[in-house]
Amino acid sequence: MVTIETKIGFIGTGVMGKSMAKNLLTAGYRVNVYTRTKEKAEELISQGADWKHTVAELAQDSDVIITMVGYPSDVEEVYFGDSGILENAQKGTYIIDMTTSKPSLAIKIYETAIAKGIFSLDAPVSGGDIGAQNGKLAIMVGGDQQAFDELHPIFEVLGENIILQGGPGAGQHTKLANQITIASNMVGVCEAIVYAKKAGLNPERVLESISTGAAASFSLSNLGPRMLKGDYAPGFYVKHFIKDMTIALESAQEIGMATPGLSLSLELYKELAEKGENDSGTQALIKLFDR
Template structure:
């Protein structure tokens, strides 16, 4: 189908969603958007997007994206008996949820959508604000293969990789694995910075060197420099990461798994949130570990 003929709707233009929508506009797609704080959509509207209410978006979109904060937001927006968008979506359309949510909810939405002739994909992404701005997100998708193939070119507008991971819920399970790895890596990155600081090392030199070896990671290469600058503004909110780790722990308990690294990282992030840093970026974990150790690394001008 020609790009100009595909009508795309998007609900939720936050830190990442705004950039993702921008890429769709740059690729020539017709885009309608909704966000609760309308002023956050001003730039997108200036670049060609149209602002519509959720019910209108649902009724007039061939592909409808969600990028929300919490599973309860997704459930309300999609399935609410009075205001849910699913009841307005047309047969043959596709619902793509980029929210990091629960696998069980993804399966519930898939079944409800199927009854209405709508295809539903759970498609959480990884890469944070940097990946969203650069169009280099990793998108992990659960649902029917045909729906993934149908929307692949659209997803590639802001994704470096798009992978179909299996049936409904598989995208969310893959994102949980992603978050477990990130959480443990972030703890290690912060501990390494504090250790290097106490040992008298030049931390900028240290991370530039170690990122080229076996310790290299997104956290070390992209977020550690922010920590050195004492830049804790969000690429991904602490409060949303706490939510993600809670979902992962719940799924682990359901599968009768003991994941002590995940549990420890979750506790550190809970402590960070309790200190009032819920709206900071995940790299703010350094603040909790600095407090734990009674020290603070110096600020670098890099």
């Protein structure tokens, strides 16, 4: 049973993971942390998190393990192999992969975990750096109802829109639907802002009008203003969005579905990355239009 004494292991303290782990510490949970670069975890350590030198060490000393890493290959690395989570976590441990990854990989982790008496959920999130900082992420969960119910108090610290979408892999499929929606929307936001400028309008005032009507979206309200300020700091990296869109495109192709909006957005973001914007925030897409 999850209590305030539950030890939570957190692997991955990047832009979003750092804020998520911090919120767990603030809520009073005991948190173990591991990341490949210890310096990225120093702030959390100074706030009371316990540093673990390896994935295996963290897995052996945690009741719940949350992973928030970059790519499916990173997920594979931390979960499988002799030094991975699944070989070192104790029976009865709960594992939650909150990375946006492949549905098929989520199912593989679940099936391996169940065979070892470990409970597994895939629970990717949406809301960017702001949602992570404020504990208001949307959390899309795949797995068993019992594990979902048990871990709900932890999810409530991290987000406010928490829905069990179905069995293993369902959380990842839902996140891919989320990314497909954002992909075309980001193109529209960029085009709208540049159109407003070229039409001689005040783009800030235009955003005030259109962000509360039928065109309203997170991207328009939160990333539109950053575009206007020339603020391209990453709330979500271009390189990670390309990864997400690539997984979504592959998944759509597997089910025989055409996604022209997604394909166009992926093509544009790859062009942006080639121009050196891999580590910029996704709002940097406007650079392709505003010239």
